[in-house]
Amino acid sequence: MATTVVGQRLSRVDARRKVTGAATYSAEHRIEGLLYGVIVNGTVARGTVSRISVDEALAHPGVLRILTDFSKLRLAHPVDRIAFYGQPIAVVVAETLEAATHGASLVEATYEQQDAVTDFDTPDIPSQTPADEPDHSRGDPAGALASAQVKVDLELTSARENHNPIELPSTIARWQDGRLTLWDKTQWSQGAARTVAGALGIAVGNVRVHNEFLGGGFGSGIQTYDHVILAAFAAREVGSPVKVVLTRRQFYYGTGFRLASRHRIALGSSTAGRVSALIYDVRIENARYQTYTDGLIDLPQFLYGVPNTRTAYRVTPVDIHSPCSMRGPGVVLGNFALETAMDQLAHELTVDPIELRLRNEPTQDEVTQLPFSTRKLRECYETGARRFGWSRRQPKPGSRTEGDLLIGMGMATASYHNNRRDSSARARIHADGTVEVFAASADMGPGTTTSVMQVAADALGLPASAVTFRLGDSSYPTAPLHAAACTMASVGSAVHTTCNALKAEFIRRAVADPDSPLHGENPADVHVRDGQLETSGAQDTYRDILRRAALPSLDITGNWGPGEADSRISTYGNGAVFAEVSVDPLLGLVRVRRIFAAYDVGRVISPKLAHSQAIGGMVGGIGMALLEGTVTDHRDGRIVNASLADYLVPVNADVPDLDAASSTPRTHKPIRSA
Template identity: 40%
Template sequence: MTMNVIGKPVARVDGRDKVTGRALYAAEFNQSNQAYAVIVNATVGLGRITGIDQAAVAKMPGVLSVLSHLNAPKLAYRPHKGSIDPKTGERLHVLQDEAVRFHGQPVALIVAETLDSAERAAAALRITYEAQRPIIDIADPDARAIVPESGRDHTRGDAEAAFANAPVNLKASYDIARENHNPMEPHATVAVWKGDKLTLWSKSQYVVNEQAEIAAIFGIPLENVQVICPFIGGAFGTSLRTWSHVTLAAMAARVTQRPVKLALTRKQMFFTTGHRPRTLQHVAIGATQDGKLTSLIHEGTGETSRYEQFSEALVASSSYLVSCPNVTTRYRLAALDTGTPVFMRGPGEASGVFALESALDELSYKLNIDPIELRRRNEPKLDEGVNKPFSSRSLIRCYDVGAERFQWLNRMPQPRSMLDGRLRIGIGVASATYPAYQAQSSARVRLLASGIAEVEVAASDMGPGTYTSMTQVAAETLGLPIDKVRFSLGRSDFPPAPSHGGSWTMASVGSAIRAACISVLEEAKKRPSTDRPLEATATTQRDAGVAGRFSMHAFGAVFAEVAIDPDVGTIRVRRALGVYGAGRIINPLLATSQCTGGMIGGIGMALMERTVLDRRDGRPVNAHMADYLMPVNLDTPKIEVQFVDEVDPHVNPLGVKGLGEIALVGMAPAIANAVFHATGKRIRRLPILLEDMLHA
């Protein structure tokens, strides 16, 4: 029996649990006899601790323990680097020495009977420091430049000579602010030791990596750690790594011999759980008078910590997004006295594509060529960066569909030519792209005599609808109704899965579930009359031969209209459209929701979000929701999402490409390009601020 549920707008199977409160998040797994831990953060940006008045605080009511480098257990910190961790450098060893590496670093931990007692004690703890001046600005001449060991440079042809000889050329620099993730659910961990075995209810996008990391830190066998995370209230990358608060929760539970809950405050999430790094970029483009690119040079620098090398694909898209015979891309890091950045939705591509697509838009006006037509004239026939055909590429179709839907031809092409009363109107467009990744994943399927199928995998769900889409894959493959499938995730003792990030969950986990379902059906054919459960586990990964033959990416075209008040400089996005070629769409309802959320995140990147650091000590001065601005309902315009039909037989057995990242990637440049169209003023830094619009 075939149920044909893939491609249908199935409502969330976990929706009722979420709206009724049955869905539990990390901080809600309260335990009997539970204590509470509060982190004390460093108030200097660099230096060392010279004194801690622990004795007085230890006597305060309800305090069970005061931990610092003076008395904390010395942890094993065995080598471990998951796929998400920086390959170069060493993670922060929390409470193991007196060194302060960045403002907000955990330097002490209070454990108490109640949260109130722990917070009072944390506020009373007096710590003295020998402080030094931290380097926290990527543009600081004293910031050490690093060539990342992962290697990001690409060269074909002679871009410098071609640029010098180009009939038309353009140079521009771009500055994108640091951003913090700020999901609805703050980080939290509940830790319980039973003998030498540890259970962690912890907010994690990668439960098997958290299991392995904590086992390595405490020097205990992997099987002695269990990580549980059935639901995540948003993450966007901040929960990919296992940050120091997880270690501290486990440490506190071991020291006190009691269950311990540790939940970060909103302010603390600006210190120790990663961020999108600030980037500086330089783009140089050479072209003919008719708009054919002859040279493209894209250089970028991103921030990292001094103790680890965080790198992302900042300039990678420039090697394949447009056709050009002479291309050079260079990527460098600036080592700063800050916590290590982490991947944030659309990592690398969101920042790099902003620079490239802004420069292409500027070139289109310089040549008096329609911005879409310029991209059409430079559409590559293959990935020129690796000299491979694309497994599928629907970018021009996305532009065609989007231009008709957005009524692009009604746009007056000259800057400052469109008005709505006293408001200046601008319409901009930009490309979006993101790699179509697939990682190794396993899944287990169990067919019960009752006709129920149980599916288990150690994946995570931070909100895109993983429970629902995976249920659809299993139901269709098994030929069962949706309500006969029970999908479970978020436990490290389930079959291992990759991180829930990078837009590869459906490609990776979905393919494993499909394979496990096929295996269990084959087993059922061999034993058709058994009353015992039938079980199969499968592991899948991308075929190396196929991966070697094709370049695999999703593509999209993003359109935005802005209205700018010339008197006060306010910018409002009035409508936006994203058109995407992302392979097979498992659930159009969820996919539309994913893209809508990503596009709203792009509005934040373009117009609002930035973390401002105090130059004296690296303190985030706007580490709260009053001053760290993000789009809310009143900032959200009419957003439309469309998908072009795209069949990709190569990318994975399901033919899917990720949507979580690409939906954010093109939004910021589309808005910035619309701002130029409205005002004639080219803004090359994000976010675009009111003061940028003065005299525009």
């Protein structure tokens, strides 16, 4: 019996290329005749450019062109006025990066400023209900809260956060015979191709985007921002390839961010711990020119069985760049509010936090009235509590000390929707028996190149060494954005479907071929193991089938989609996360000592990579809770801490012992590194 590749603890197939520097990132491609572009950013939050002086910059040695007229471009924000601090107002193109950078510093602009508001907590600013996040209500939430025996009513805030992957946003643009090629740090090559084509007014078929390697993303590369479009525009205007790389400071101005939010969440419960009322009002910052919503009300609406529930979502438009997705977009903020309230309620009731959650387990999705596909939260709680040592928890705050430190334990429920989208793939078997699988996906770090290869290898009955998954090219078969936990579910499913179809085609050819040892066999009885097609003692191979047909290769393109599944079932992954922290009451210093999480994630394709993703999420959570926060000077909208020196992210000293496991009804399988 052949060993399956799915479930093996494989290292990333591209690991050696990355650690030795052989992997080529967007800014590193060597393009003949390459010029350098540097963006000049506006320095007001609202207004118009009344005058822009470029003469001194043009006189600088090496500066070739300065572009200031973007009126023919279709950008997400207005091009005839300034909508946010840092909005591009010019692009300096030069022979060297140094010349372009200094030239950009010589561009001078004057503005007709308008009164700007960048603080969404400013009084008397009207808020709006976004069209895609209507108010939700069931039962009588106000009445149930008023009559509840125990109540908690909390006001919570979250700060704006910026993505900080190590690779900066970078684009190389080259035109040849009216066709545009981009090497871009994007999490969605086909989305980038469509956006750039639309902005430039050309056919999307004339744009090809390469993004084989990404140095992290966290959501910052989902949308296609100005620098990508301006690189393409500049390359067309000057007639030579142009590279644009944002500085770290420009990164903060030129891309989106996790929006700041304000929450009011109230729970009403019986003394027995049955939650009867939930009221959740959330307000977020937004740009005036574009509404972005982030799904904050998702989990509060249904995570627990609360018969009387009301949620209300409001956005406050101000003079800022538009927010965007970031690390568990939306859901993480709504869940932060919900789980904080549940923890406080457990304290008020003197009930164990896990027990409170179990007493309020729903039997179905109470928003859609659909059954859950799986919901193994009880098993996650049990696994997590046992592995973490929850029984040693002392529920009274401040009762456990170590010297001057207070020590506490806490837990929270995790949940995220199963995001599946239409996807395609092409699989090709070559005459030497090796396989290439293609899809226009990306890999910003989770190991997509490895995990999808594992799926393909199993479907074709081949060892991992025989299969290569190729991604990072918009000309490949359709794939969704590489974000929102949809890549494995979508692209992996398309690859599985396509590879099975290709295997079936080889079997069909073999049983129909008089020269095949499998001739005349029932296709349903033919199985493939280690590259051998076999049944009843007879064997054939992919290689021999191609040789007899005189074919150098054979390929199939297949499609997959979730269909109407989401109209029949509610699909979410769930988990339970446990943490131990120390608090220095004199210094107000909080340190995380250890975290353990149990996840209900279905079948784990690649355990080593899954473990990496699990602990990576924990590290991001440490940053969000204790370190990260973007600071804005509301006099002009300038970001004060737009650097890795001033914007704090977790480093090794901040990260304690982290571990995670998958949890199923009968088995508990650790997700660990080798």
